[in-house]
Amino acid sequence: MARRILVIDDDADVRKLAVMRLQLAGYEVLEAPDGQAGLETLRKELAPVIIVDLMMPKVHGYAVCQEIRNDPALKDTYIIATSAKRYPVDIRKAMEMGANAYLIKPYEMEELMEKVCEAFVTLESLAEEAAAHAFTFWLRLWGTRGSIATPGPKTLRYGGNTSCIEMRHGRRIFMLDCGTGAREMGVAIQREFGEMPLEIDLFVSHTHWDHIQGFPFFQPVYQPGNRIRIYSLRGSDKSLEKVFTGQMDGSYFPVELTDLKGSLEFHELEGPLELGDLKVTHFGLNHPGLAVGFRFEAAGKSLVYLTDHEPYCRLAGVNDLNRRLDREVDEFVNGADLYIREAQYTEEEYVRKKGWGHSTWKDAVDSAHAAGVKRLCLYHHDPMHDDIALDNILSACWEYMKSQGMKFECMMGADLMELTI
Numbered sequence: 001m002a003r004r005i006l007v008i009d010d011d012a013d014v015r016k017l018a019v020m021r022l023q024l025a026g027y028e029v030l031e032a033p034d035g036q037a038g039l040e041t042l043r044k045e046l047a048p049v050i051i052v053d054l055m056m057p058k059v060h061g062y063a064v065c066q067e068i069r070n071d072p073a074l075k076d077t078y079i080i081a082t083s084a085k086r087y088p089v090d091i092r093k094a095m096e097m098g099a100n101a102y103l104i105k106p107y108e109m110e111e112l113m114e115k116v117c118e119a120f121v122t123l124e125s126l127a128e129e130a131a132a133h134a135f136t137f138w139l140r141l142w143g144t145r146g147s148i149a150t151p152g153p154k155t156l157r158y159g160g161n162t163s164c165i166e167m168r169h170g171r172r173i174f175m176l177d178c179g180t181g182a183r184e185m186g187v188a189i190q191r192e193f194g195e196m197p198l199e200i201d202l203f204v205s206h207t208h209w210d211h212i213q214g215f216p217f218f219q220p221v222y223q224p225g226n227r228i229r230i231y232s233l234r235g236s237d238k239s240l241e242k243v244f245t246g247q248m249d250g251s252y253f254p255v256e257l258t259d260l261k262g263s264l265e266f267h268e269l270e271g272p273l274e275l276g277d278l279k280v281t282h283f284g285l286n287h288p289g290l291a292v293g294f295r296f297e298a299a300g301k302s303l304v305y306l307t308d309h310e311p312y313c314r315l316a317g318v319n320d321l322n323r324r325l326d327r328e329v330d331e332f333v334n335g336a337d338l339y340i341r342e343a344q345y346t347e348e349e350y351v352r353k354k355g356w357g358h359s360t361w362k363d364a365v366d367s368a369h370a371a372g373v374k375r376l377c378l379y380h381h382d383p384m385h386d387d388i389a390l391d392n393i394l395s396a397c398w399e400y401m402k403s404q405g406m407k408f409e410c411m412m413g414a415d416l417m418e419l420t421i
């Protein structure tokens with residue numbers, strides 16, 4: 001934001017003094033001797049903050065305030081009204097006419113500086129708020145690999161970290177799975193927020209290694225004052241907390257879960273959740289053990305995260321039951337603005353990997369089409385697929401979609417990719 005201020009005052013001495021003090025503080029300062037000249041200057045050289053005297057010849061300060069509020073190009077200007085009149089009725093009137101702050105003359109230069117500082121802080125936080133609401137969801141994919149991390153020169157473009165996605169909605173921080181990508185996400189979060197206490201909601205699709213292995217390396221869990229809420233299903237024979245505790249047992253890791261300084265809350269999912277204006281639903285998937293997909297909805301936008309799933313008809317043959325079960329998955333995905341979906345195998349590979357609990361890229365594309373999604377992001381890449389293999393899969397998807405007249409957007413998920421909805 002430009003640090004530009006316009007001072008409108010017919011009292012040349014007061015004006016000059018204010019201009020000098022503001023310039024000294026590093027602001028770019030414009031000046032005008034009356035309301036009319038002030039409005040002309042403001043229209044020509046937009047200043048985010050103006051200081052306007054209320055009692056002036058030609059156009060008085062009240063009218064300046066009104067004109068600014070009625071002009072779409074100027075209406076967000078921060079107005080500091082100044083006047084020797086200290087009656088509450090005058091102050092109230094100035095605020096009604098659109099002033100943001102009121103400064104009684106004669107004012108000390110430090111009082112002026114305080115008001116100006118306040119003005120820029122307010123404008124900056126409004127701009128930040130507006131940026132946060134420019135989209136409903138912002139995502140960064142920190143890990144898009146399935147099964148095991150695959151670093152190395154052959155996976156430089158798509159990346160080798162396992163499942164982890166950061167999702168922001170308004171000011172809230174969410175995390176979808178915490179595979180090895182969680183380490184870098186933690187570093188980025190610490191860099192952004194420093195010592196500030198954070199609340200993070202982590203949604204875990206299931207507790208296979210590639211979805212939880214980054215957890216002990218996720219820095220925010222070590223910082224006192226942080227609150228991490230972990231949502232997933234209860235394990236088949238133990239609580240969700242026990243499953244996470246097991247991963248950090250002394251035989252496998254030097255720090256135990258109970259030693260973590262951040263506060264952890266484990267929530268075993270039973271039904272839909274409402275977190276502020278965000279609605280979260282989950283759906284059971286066909287995968288060895290217990291696994292769920294998540295659907296996030298807010299402000300009319302939706303995102304489905306569905307990984308580690310083998311279509312029922314694929315695995316157990318086409319019959320009424322399996323067709324219905326597959327249809328139910330697509331109904332859960334229905335119309336999503338973004339569908340992040342595992343697509344681990346090619347058709348050829350599936351023959352040897354049948355029963356491992358995963359889909360082919362064709363399953364992902366067919367499901368996206370059946371569910372009528374807007375965008376499909378292929379995810380949970382097989383460790384055997386290097387960058388060239390993933391390029392080839394994406395080309396095959398596009399070709400198949402073209403041959404079938406499918407219209408949605410299809411992309412290959414990659415580590416560090418940013419997506420907005």
Ligand SMILES: [Zn+2]
Nearest residue numbers: 146147210308
């Ligand atoms: Zn997995």
Ligand SMILES: [Zn+2]
Nearest residue numbers: 206208287308
């Ligand atoms: Zn799995």
